[in-house]
Amino acid sequence: MDWLPGAASSYAADLDRIFYVILAITGLIFVGVQVALVYFIIKYRGRKGRQASYVEGSTKAEVIWTVIPAVIIVGIAVASQTVWSEIKDPNHFPTDALEVNVEARQFAWAFTYPGADGELGTDDDYIRYNQMHVPVNRPVVFNLTSVDVVHSFFVPAFRIKQDAVPGMNLRAWFEATEVGEYELACAELCGVAHGLMKGKIIVLSEDEFQSWAAEQS
Ligand SMILES: [Cu+2]
Structure with a gap:
């Protein structure tokens, strides 16, 4: 069952x-x-x-x-x-993680990746919307915030749910264990189009992720 x-x-x-x-x-x-x-x-x-x-x-x-x-x-x-x-x-978050900034807004998700230097907050960062690409079997730590109202980052398949609160940087992490596409839903009623505030987590093999990342930079 x-x-x-x-x-x-x-x-x-x-x-x-x-x-x-x-x-x-x-x-x-x-x-x-x-x-x-x-x-x-x-x-x-x-x-x-x-x-x-x-x-x-x-x-x-x-x-x-x-x-x-x-x-x-x-x-x-x-x-x-x-x-x-x-x-x-x-204090228990994995240290060898890929770090991504996640910004929620009415009614979309923005993902900022560290770029080729592996560091956030530098010139080669790039932003993707509503689709979060991550490598399989590697921890991903994300810094979650909101620009307007309270949203919530919810990926049922990963059993992760974390509120995004304006003015706060809330960190969370997950490690995907299977390649595939997973639903990301906003789990906090955030306005008229809350029901449309959906994204996708696309889990790629390490090689596929590396070539995806290379294409973005
Ligand atoms: Cu929302």
């Missing part, structure tokens, strides 16, 4: 595993609650001659239903900490 879009990044499998574990825990609790609800509805239904009783509360029950969820939530947080910091903590 696979409900999620095909995974194509280095950390996708770890994230999916966490997703399914959380789904199993919350799913079991959901089913248990519904079964109990139906049971009590039937057991304590109104019947002739039965008196209602007044319940003031139970400290014991309140402690139990507070402590158990708290323990579960803390457990989930601890168990997912390693994956979280691998993906979100800038």
Whole structure:
């Protein structure tokens, strides 16, 4: 059973595993609650001659239903900490990455590449719109910003979603593991053409990427 879009990044499998574990825990609790609800509805239904009783509360029950969820939530947080910091903590970003600037605006994506010298902010940088070419099996770190409103960089196949906020430079990364074309969608309602704010991530083999990059410069 696979409900999620095909995974194509280095950390996708770890994230999916966490997703399914959380789904199993919350799913079991959901089913248990519904079964109990139906049971009590039937057991304590109104019947002739039965008196209602007044319940003031139970400290014991309140402690139990507070402590158990708290323990579960803390457990989930601890168990997912390693994956979280691998993906979100800038101190853990890969160092040998291709670095690209990503600028979101109503309603397009602009990708600035470092050019032949491998450094951003120099004369040979070049910009491409709505199509982001990246090499396979190489980490890509991107510096994300927005020129107008809040947008969100979302590539379902890579399991990456990062808000783009005007005035802020938010960094994120991914490593594509399969050659192909993947949908990039804006995941933050950003105006009338939000639904059209789509891009493509084109993952090329290292050789293809090198020759693509050479053509752009
Ligand atoms: Cu947008």
